[in-house]
Amino acid sequence: MSNNQDENNLTGSNISGEKRTNNILGDRIFRIVLTLCATLILVIVAAMIAVMTQSSWLSIKEFGFGFLTGQNWDPIKGEFGALPFIYGTLVSAILALLIATPISVGVAVFLVEQAPKKLARPMAFLVELLAAIPSVVYGLWAIFVLAPLLRVYVQPFLQQTLGFLPFFKGTANGIGMMSGGIILAIMITPIITAVVRDVLEAVPVTQREAALALGATRWETTKIVLANANSGIAGAIVLGLGRAIGETMAITMIIGNRPEISLSLFDPGYTIASVIANEFTEATGDLYLSALIEMGLILFLVTFIVNGLAKLLILSVARQTAQSH
Amino acid sequence: MDKRRLTNSIMTTLTAACAFGVITVLILVLGYIAFQGISSLSWQFLVQTPKPVGEGGGIGNAIVGSLILLGLASLVGIPLGIAIGTYLAEMGDGWFGTIVRFVADTMIGIPSIVFGVFVYAVVVLQQGYFSTLAGAVTLALIMIPIVTRTTEEMVRLVPKSMREGALALGAPQWRVTKDIVIPAAMTGIATGAMLAVARVLGETAPLLFTAFGSRFYNIYLDEPMASLTVQIYNYAISPFEEWHAKAWAATLVLVTLILFINIIVRFLTRQKY
Structure with missing residues (x-):
């Protein structure tokens, strides 16, 4: 959403100073969004280990190795x-x-x-x-x-x-x-x-x-x-x-x-x-x-x-x- | 002929035999599916819901179910995969990118049934019932790493000079990526997404205890949902000959869809390279 806003500002008749700040802001938001998506994959794998360990705890405790x-x-x-x-x-x-x-x-x-x-x-x-x-x-x-x-x-x-x-x-x-x-x-x-x-x-x-x-x-x-x-x-x-x-x-x-x-x-x-x-x-x-x-x-x-x-x-x-x- | 030449011809023949042998297996499998499937295929079969033995019935709800599950999974899995792949290609050269890439690649090889177990524990156990939602989430999880990998490969293929040209014209990084790099890699990204769709279209095991299967037409997120693959499995392991015939016909439909996608992908990528 915020990317869209930036785009609208860009195509409008802004003075160059404002455009520059928008570009830097846009870059920053872009990087943050993509990095969050990338982090998500690590979160998924971590969650898989955590959830499956927790859900199998009963069995792990009962039987061990x-x-x-x-x-x-x-x-x-x-x-x-x-x-x-x-x-x-x-x-x-x-x-x-x-x-x-x-x-x-x-x-x-x-x-x-x-x-x-x-x-x-x-x-x-x-x-x-x-x-x-x-x-x-x-x-x-x-x-x-x-x-x-x-x-x-x-x-x-x-x-x-x-x-x-x-x-x-x-x-x-x-x-x-x-x-x-x-x-x-x-x-x-x-x-x-x-x-x-x-x-x-x-x-x-x-x-x-x-x-x-x-x-x-x-x-x-x-x-x-x-x-x-x-x-x-x-x-x-x-x-x-x-x-x-x-x-x-x-x-x-x-x-x-x-x-x-x-x-x-x-x-x-x-x-x-x-x-x-x-x-x-x-x-x-x-x-x-x-x-x-x-x-x-x-x-x-x-x-x-x-x-x-x-x-x-x-x-x-x-x-x-x-x-x- | 001396010994070296003889070895050479023997080994060449052997490797050729391997290659043609494997392709023969493919033809045998596909041929048998076509041969067995075509006889039970009819319009009724494609639109009816499953019925008890002897009363006909078909895979209409299973086809719709598979499409809904796929659609929902794609809605989440494809954009996320593209985002992560773009991240890896455009800014993933540091240590963090290396870890993400390694985990994503390794995730591709994790058996799909494990994703099903995970979603069962997170969604089904919490809600107390099997649901379309759970099935779609499972399929999305399977899709993400596949789309990620192909997207990264395709985005990396875009020449550096195109990025540099756009940057030199004063475009910010995010616009270069969004308006120059991604469009340039779009065919490749789309084919990757299609391959991911084809892959999860064939998934069965993780759906057994997430979407579960259903005998009715259904469009609700919080109810069990039929799918082609689970329906094939149910027909296949039944003791009834009539249902075995239905399994073959449903398989013919499924395999046709999957091969169709694969051939389109092949055609698209061939044009490009």
Whole structure:
């Protein structure tokens, strides 16, 4: 509002002295308003930590650190232990990373180092589109396409060939940790790919030219580029990890939602995000709700740290290449 | 062919296979949605409210609900994001700007469900009921950091010479930013805002316990509100085949909207660069 006033004064026939004061005042107001907006983002994050800590205090006081190691989740008895959920979150995320990392790096290398520009641009767009598809849509697809596919073809095959491993025991029913990991992998692939592409593009062309001039093949040149970009690639992977940990809908619909710790990837599991999505609206009793909010707080803190780490790793590459220019 | 050349061709083939494989997955997912969704799509489906199994019903209220939630969230999230992004680009090079930038960037990666938990504690618990307001606030919180980042990037792309030219003509800083820099970056800022809209249009988890969902047309801020995504989820996890078909049709609508926005954005940014 006050900006408008200043504008009116400006366009009027003021003498220059008054105009100058208005300009200085305008600048000052402008700066204050924008700074307040910027401060708001810090206030939001601080409020999130404060509110979620306060709302989960009941559970924090009751269980302490035992919350993280407790294996029982029994709302009726009032026992709340987060370990099965932490396990499910970590295993599904790691599984997703194991699948998504090599593929994403492969896609990024192809798009940046090998494909002709005309092909690379539309292909990059299509890969990015994968990230635009909502989580609930992946969930739907996973229930009706991925799970039957795994149940009928993939899991029986794995059982026959690698069934002696503890990971492939139990009944193959499609819904479970393996499907969860695969759907997460599909969802984080475009994210990891995008960052790796940026990182590869930041490596100076001179390095490639030098390698090629020395007689290196395309792939050998790529290896040198990758070696130079490795902390950025690590950042991309960590970023993917953060996404996989926090992904909710798709995994809730496919992982089976049973709070059990089982080595077998065929068995159902449960993640932190899923238990919040499933049980939040039906949480009766303060302690139950408090325990679920503590889950939210854990998710917040873990992803905040993971993402911060990813950002630092990616930044370090940007700095490196800026120096070498 | 010697060993080095052979390795080279094998690796080139492998990376190409990765790229084409990922795109195949995209086509499989989209193709399956189109194939399954199109058969249940009808005018009735698009305007009716959900009904019990066997009686038809549709997603009319969910479409309206999603639009209202998005509109309200954009009203708050987009201007705030633009303001913060402008701050970061124009005066954010000090320590304070660095902190804000770091926090905003990190916020982008915070799972959306956490925002839902936060708003549940702040709004829903205090008021005692699920509401449109709570859903819109949640979506706005998710939008702010996304718009902030794209705005900062776009504003930074505006050449320094344009700022210097305006300043040299005697314009004050705030007018340079408002009348020269922001308009110059407007296409970029708008596309960033559209991407943020597309992103929250697909949000489900944080709406489950803020806007909650509803079976009726609703325009009130203090009542539960339906959304496309929550409706898809409810249809999808039901045991009824008829509802599964509805889930696919609703998904087709949702994905079409989101892809449409993404393709427009692509078109706009392509023209510019």
